[in-house]
Amino acid sequence: MAASFFDVDGTLVRTNLLHPTVFYLANQNNPLASLGALARAAAGGPRMALAEMLDRRRFNELLFAAYAGMSNDRLRLLADEAFDSVLKRAIYPGAKDLVTRCRDQGHQVVFVSGALDFLMDKLVAHFGATGHISNRLEIKDNYATGKLLRPIVAGPEKARLVREWAKAHGEDLGECFAYSDSYSDVPLLSVVGHPCVVNPDLRLSKLARTYDWPVIHLGKRPAFAELLERIP
Amino acid sequence: MSGSGSGSGSSMTSYPPPGLPPPSAPPPSGSSELAPRARTRGSHPLVVTLDKKSAPRAVFSGDQLVEVDLPAGTRVIYPRPPLDALKDVDAAIRYALNHPMGSDPLHAKLRPGMKVVIAIDDISLPLPPMRRPDVRERVLTVVLEMLADHGVEDVEMIIATSIHRRMTADEVRHVVGDRIFKAYWPDRLYNHDAEDPKGMKLVGTTDHGEVVSLNRKAVESDLLVYVNLNLVPMDGGHKSVAVGLCGYESLRAHHNPHVMRNCHSYMDPTTSALATSVERMGRLVEKALDVFHIETTVNNRMFDRPLEFLHKNEDDWTGTERASFKALSFTLSKLPQGARQAIFQKVPSPYGVTGVFAGECDAVHERALDRCYAQYAVPVQGQADIVVAGIPYISPYNVNSFLNPLLVQVMAQGYLFNLYRGAPLVRKGGTMIVFHPCTDQFDKEHHAPYIEFVHDVLPQTRDAMVMHTQFEEKFARNPAYVEMYRKGHAYHPAHPFYMWYWGEAGRQHLGRVIVVGADNDYVPKLLGYETARTFREALMMASDGKRDPEITMMHVPPICMADVTL
Numbered sequence: 140m141a142a143s144f145f146d147v148d149g150t151l152v153r154t155n156l157l158h159p160t161v162f163y164l165a166n167q168n169n170p171l172a173s174l175g176a177l178a179r180a181a182a183g184g185p186r187m188a189l190a191e192m193l194d195r196r197r198f199n200e201l202l203f204a205a206y207a208g209m210s211n212d213r214l215r216l217l218a219d220e221a222f223d224s225v226l227k228r229a230i231y232p233g234a235k236d237l238v239t240r241c242r243d244q245g246h247q248v249v250f251v252s253g254a255l256d257f258l259m260d261k262l263v264a265h266f267g268a269t270g271h272i273s274n275r276l277e278i279k280d281n282y283a284t285g286k287l288l289r290p291i292v293a294g295p296e297k298a299r300l301v302r303e304w305a306k307a308h309g310e311d312l313g314e315c316f317a318y319s320d321s322y323s324d325v326p327l328l329s330v331v332g333h334p335c336v337v338n339p340d341l342r343l344s345k346l347a348r349t350y351d352w353p354v355i356h357l358g359k360r361p362a363f364a365e366l367l368e369r370i371p
Numbered sequence: 372m373s374g375s376g377s378g379s380g381s382s383m384t385s386y387p388p389p390g391l392p393p394p395s396a397p398p399p400s401g402s403s404e405l406a407p408r409a410r411t412r413g414s415h416p417l418v419v420t421l422d423k424k425s426a427p428r429a430v431f432s433g434d435q436l437v438e439v440d441l442p443a444g445t446r447v448i449y450p451r452p453p454l455d456a457l458k459d460v461d462a463a464i465r466y467a468l469n470h471p472m473g474s475d476p477l478h479a480k481l482r483p484g485m486k487v488v489i490a491i492d493d494i495s496l497p498l499p500p501m502r503r504p505d506v507r508e509r510v511l512t513v514v515l516e517m518l519a520d521h522g523v524e525d526v527e528m529i530i531a532t533s534i535h536r537r538m539t540a541d542e543v544r545h546v547v548g549d550r551i552f553k554a555y556w557p558d559r560l561y562n563h564d565a566e567d568p569k570g571m572k573l574v575g576t577t578d579h580g581e582v583v584s585l586n587r588k589a590v591e592s593d594l595l596v597y598v599n600l601n602l603v604p605m606d607g608g609h610k611s612v613a614v615g616l617c618g619y620e621s622l623r624a625h626h627n628p629h630v631m632r633n634c635h636s637y638m639d640p641t642t643s644a645l646a647t648s649v650e651r652m653g654r655l656v657e658k659a660l661d662v663f664h665i666e667t668t669v670n671n672r673m674f675d676r677p678l679e680f681l682h683k684n685e686d687d688w689t690g691t692e693r694a695s696f697k698a699l700s701f702t703l704s705k706l707p708q709g710a711r712q713a714i715f716q717k718v719p720s721p722y723g724v725t726g727v728f729a730g731e732c733d734a735v736h737e738r739a740l741d742r743c744y745a746q747y748a749v750p751v752q753g754q755a756d757i758v759v760a761g762i763p764y765i766s767p768y769n770v771n772s773f774l775n776p777l778l779v780q781v782m783a784q785g786y787l788f789n790l791y792r793g794a795p796l797v798r799k800g801g802t803m804i805v806f807h808p809c810t811d812q813f814d815k816e817h818h819a820p821y822i823e824f825v826h827d828v829l830p831q832t833r834d835a836m837v838m839h840t841q842f843e844e845k846f847a848r849n850p851a852y853v854e855m856y857r858k859g860h861a862y863h864p865a866h867p868f869y870m871w872y873w874g875e876a877g878r879q880h881l882g883r884v885i886v887v888g889a890d891n892d893y894v895p896k897l898l899g900y901e902t903a904r905t906f907r908e909a910l911m912m913a914s915d916g917k918r919d920p921e922i923t924m925m926h927v928p929p930i931c932m933a934d935v936t937l
Contacts, residue, residue, distance in 0.1 A: 143850070233858060236568070240850040316851065335851035348815055351822045353851040356858060 142269075142310045143241040144301050144327065146319035147252035147262065150337045151238070153358060154229040156202055159258055162221045163214070164205060180205045195293040195323050199253050200286070203276060207285025211278045215257050222261035230265075231338070231357035237318075238266045246316065247308065251301060251327065253293045272300050298326035328352070417449045417749045417931070419684055426685040428924060429696055430761035432806035432888045433774060434711035436700040439806070439906050441759070445922040446751075448796075449684060450931035453670035454746050456723020460506065463727040464513045467665065472738070473731030477514070477663055480594055483522030488592035489514065490531040490563075490616055494542045495767035497602040497669055502719040506667045508548035510598045510727070514665070515551065527588055528560040531597070531615025534622065534856070534863035535768070536817050537562040542771070545719075565618030566857050574659050577651045581624035586616040590660060599666045603930060604638045604743045605646070607666050608736035609653020617652075619847055619865050624648055626865075628835035631875040636789040638932055640740070657732055665729045668742035669722040671929035682929060708773075708812075715764050716771055744792075751796065751933040755923035757913045758797040759906075760787045762807040763928050768862065768870065772814035776894045777821050779807050781870045783884060784877030787925060790932040796923055800882040802913040804906070809889040809898075816860055820852045824867035829897045835875045843868045885909045 148155045164176040183201060190198040206214070241248050248268040250259055259271040277286040290296055305312050313332035317324075320338045325346065328334035336347040336354045341363050347354050356364065427438035428447060441447070457463045468477040481487075491507055494500060511528070518526055528547070530538050544552040547560065563586050564570050572587040589595050589612070597615075601607040614622070624630075625648035633644035640646035656662065674681050678699075680692040688696070703711055726742040728735045762782045764774055774782070783805045788795065797803060813822045828842050846852075847865035855861035884900045887909050895902045903909035914920050925931065 233854070237850055237854055239568075240848075240853060244848050244850060246850075318851070333849070333851065351813075351815065351819075351826075353819050353855055353861075354816075354859075355851060355854045357854075 140245060140247070140310065141314040141316065142247040142249055142305065142308070143238075143316040143318065144249050144251050144331065145238070145268075145317075146297075146321060146324050146327070146337075147250050147254060147259070149320035150318055151231060151234040151250075151262075151266075151357070152226055152229040153231060154225060156199070156253055158225050158229070159221050159254065160202055160205055162225050163209065163217060166217055166220075167209075168213075176205065195253070196291045196296065199274060199291055199293050203255070203274065203287050204285040206276055206283045209283045211281045211283065214255075214276070214283065218257045218261055221258060222265070226258065226262060227265065233357045235266060237355075237357070238268060241316070242267060247310070249301075249304060251292065251297050253291075272297070272304060294323045295326040297324060298330045301327060302330055322346070415750045417451060418751055419447045419449060419686075421445045421447060426688070428685055428926065429681060429700075430806050431763040431928065432761055433808050433810070434708065434715055434764035435703045435808075436696070437761075437806060437888065438700070439759075441906075441924060442910070442922060444919070445759075445924060446755070447684075447924045447926050448749055448751060448931060448933055449926045450671055450682060450929045451746055451749065452682065453672040453723060453929075454725045454742075456670060456672075456725060457727070460509055460724045460727070461513065463724070464510050464665075467727040467729035468513065468517065471663070471730030472728065472734035474663060474729075477596070477729070478517055478521060480661070480663060481518060481521035481523050484525070485523055485593040486525045486591070487518060487523050487527075487594045487596065488586075488589045489526065489528045489596045489598060490586075490589060490612065491528060491546065491598045492600045492606075492611070492615065493530050493532045493535055494538050494546060494770050495535055496600045496606060497720070497722055498765050498767060498770070499673070499716060500542075500545060500719045500770065501600075501669065501722045503545065504548055505546045506600060506669065506724045506727075507546050507598050508551065509724075510665055510667065511547055511551055514596060514598070526555075526559065527592075528555055529586060529588065529616065530560075530562045531611065532563045532565075533615050533617060534565050534619060534866055534869075536856070536860045536862045537564075539860060563616055564857055565863065566853050571618055575655050577655055579624075579648070579651055581648060581652050582620050583613065583652045583655050584618060584620050585612070585656065589616050593661065595660050595662045597662060597664050599664065599739075601666055601668045601739045601743055603747070604640065604740055604932075605643070607739050608640065608646075609650045609656070609732055610646075611664065611666075611732075612656050612660075612662055613649050613652040619863065621652065622865065622869070624652065626869045626872060628839050628872050628875045631835070631872045632879055634789070634876050636791050636795070636876065637785075638789055639792045642792075653732060662732065663729065664732050664735045665727070666735050666739040667724060667728075668726040668739050668746070670725050671746055671931075672722055673720045673929040675718070675721045708810075712764065712773065747790075747930055747932045748792065748934045749931050751923075751935050753921070753937065754794060754798045754935060755796060755801065756798055756917065756920035757802045757804060757910070757922045758787075759804045759922060759924040760806075760927060762787070762805050768866075769814070769817070772817045773810075773812050775813040775818055775821055775825070776809055776811060776898060777818075777825055777867055777870050779805075779809055779886075780874050780898045783807075784874030784881065785870075786873075787927070788874075788877035788881065790925065790927070790930070791935050792932065793935040794937055795880055796925070796933045796935055797881065799880055803877075803881050803884045804887060804903075804909045804913060805884065806887050806906075807889065809886055809891065809894040809900075811891060811894050816855075817862060818867075819855050819861045820846070820849070820864040821862070821867045821870070824871075825894075825897060828867075829871075833897075833899050835872050835878070838868060838871060883913070885912055 167173040187201045250271040252273045256273045259273040275288040277284045315331040316333040317331040318335045322343045334352045423443045427440045572590040574583040597611045599607045630644045635642040728738040766778045849864045852864035856863040886895050886900045889902045
């Protein structure tokens with residue numbers, strides 16, 4: 140048996156963590172509250188951009204602070220709509236075929252994502268995957284505090300969590316597969332025996348070529364991919 | 372199904388009319404300027420025995436050319452001169468479609484509103500690609516006109532890649548021409564996808580348990596037209612549909628080491644277990660589908676004017692040709708690999724079309740085979756202890772990419788070894804000496820699964836049976852590689868295994884393979900080869916104490932094959 144670990148944003152769906160967050164902010168109890176939430180998030184934009192460049196974990200913390208004050212009931216109530224409006228329509232063509240093929244091979248399919256657990260539940264159900272390793276909001280008295288519960292799923296931490304998951308489920312990582320589009324997931328790709336790069340940017344493409352990792356394009360193949368492929 | 376056609380079995384069934392010289396006949400006089408000079412003994416003018424005064428032979432070593440001094444007494448088998456090309460190919464195509472063998476003419480099979488699928492051989496043939504217009508474009512042009520004239524509008528064209536890599540848009544355009552490409556690509560002209568879960572359909576199972584599952588569009592069509600290009604005798608026939616449009620499930624029936632060990636040789640369908648299995652599957656196809664076969668053959672004019680002398684006996688080179696060779700080999704030795712590859716692969720070959728045959732599978736293929744053997748077969752008496760050959764830069768599996776180490780093996784023990792009928796050119800347990808750098812380099816897109824095969828599977832085992840039972844299926848189902856095959860331009864992950872099995876008959880027969888000119892030791896070791904720095908050293912290793920071993924060189928490319936009698 141083996142497992143296939145999939146990063147989600149940019150790998151299976153073309154959206155990133157911002158898109159569902161904006162959806163939630165724009166769907167507050169009333170339009171005024173939505174406007175305020177969006178304005179606060181926009182004001183924090185520069186800090187988030189800086190954090191994205193320096194520390195992916197810190198970026199997640201800043202982003203999910205925008206959920207502070209939302210009720211747990213509302214978060215889950217809106218999950219269906221957020222999935223249908225934001226995630227489902229952003230799924231790359233061919234993504235479902237790829238996941239299905241992994242399932243057909245008897246793989247356990249685990250989504251490893253910095254996105255929030257209640258959204259990942261929907262995505263896992265849609266793809267027929269086994270489960271997910273994702274971020275969870277801290278909830279106190281039925282309201283989100285804006286903090287994330289530890290461990291925060293991002294960057295190198297993904298690799299550690301996958302190792303733990305494999306150990307707990309008796310999987311030999313040498314037999315497992317991992318799929319990601321992001322250079323920040325190189326640790327995740329490096330812990331499995333069969334790493335695969337999906338929709339990579341130029342930096343990750345070059346690394347994949349160096350290590351002879353398979354490269355697949357579920358979205359539109361960028362022009363640099365054609366050029367790189369012709370270089371011996 | 373195709374019934375008894377108007378031209379069945381008659382002498383008026385193909386263009387040009389029959390009456391070709393048998394394979395053992397001397398080359399046509401019209402091409403005598405290319406015929407090598409017979410020097411001493413030999414079963415045929417194309418089998419030249421060297422003496423002490425003989426010039427060195429020109430040998431490909433990948434994308435470089437080297438000169439090799441062969442000992443006196445060595446036999447060198449030269450390719451036949453190119454057969455004369457048909458003077459009016461379009462007329463030949465029309466004649467073949469209207470006077471088919473064992474079938475009604477194509478126009479008689481057409482009716483308005485019917486679904487027609489045209490399957491086309493992929494770019495693995497011919498090698499190098501043919502100068503435009505490719506003969507497939509010419510055939511398609513006539514066929515499509517005929518379909519339109521008969522009110523057939525539901526037409527789709529499928530590049531019959533089987534588990535080869537998908538052809539790029541530019542490659543497809545090269546084969547079918549601009550006009551057809553613009554009108555049909557990509558919605559009605561596309562690559563076969565053997566891994567499309569909804570795109571394959573079971574045709575049936577043979578009485579030997581071989582599963583025949585083919586492209587659904589082809590199976591569900593009212594008429595399937597197959598447009599083939601026969602480069603070597605293992606192409607065409609039942610292989611066209613039963614292999615070109617199938618997938619992994621069907622290929623497993625014959626692309627395995629058990630079957631490969633029973634092929635003697637791939638180029639002789641009558642002694643090839645592979646051809647026998649494919650034929651069984653093909654007969655099932657012909658029962659279930661209405662298939663109209665169009666087979667074409669080309670001559671072996673692989674090199675155009677400036678390089679045409681590479682066809683010739685080196686003793687017959689003029690001073691200019693000798694200087695051209697020196698200049699070419701020197702230039703190649705100074706160029707980077709990418710530039711060498713571009714020089715050889717970007718220049719299409721001026722092949723001439725030598726035959727167009729249409730109708731029922733067996734009748735058509737028999738005629739195409741005749742043309743193939745007429746072009747390639749050279750009678751040779753007796754086997755050799757040592758066979759020498761250069762491995763060129765190209766194989767059917769690296770069009771527009773690099774000939775990687777696994778393909779070196781395919782060329783040596785697969786193709787070169789199998790270029791015979793009757794008996795292998797080399798004795799059982801004999802030695803093959805090949806020239807190639809064996810560079811550890813791969814096309815990262817086309818040959819992505821090959822890399823893992825060479826660097827992960829081969830270090831664990833070279834035993835094809837072990838590979839087949841313990842590694843193949845898991846590897847072949849790798850979702851990442853399958854995705855690269857389906858959406859990118861990579862060979863299917865089963866393909867590297869088939870490439871290894873392709874060398875199985877040669878591996879079982881040969882005692883050893885010695886490679887000269889390798890730029891490293893570990894790749895030859897992975898392939899099970901020994902290395903020698905020079906040809907002289909290789910010869911000493913191969914002689915192994917035996918005095919005056921019999922040495923034969925296959926002077927390829929262009930392609931030739933040996934009709935060996937003992």
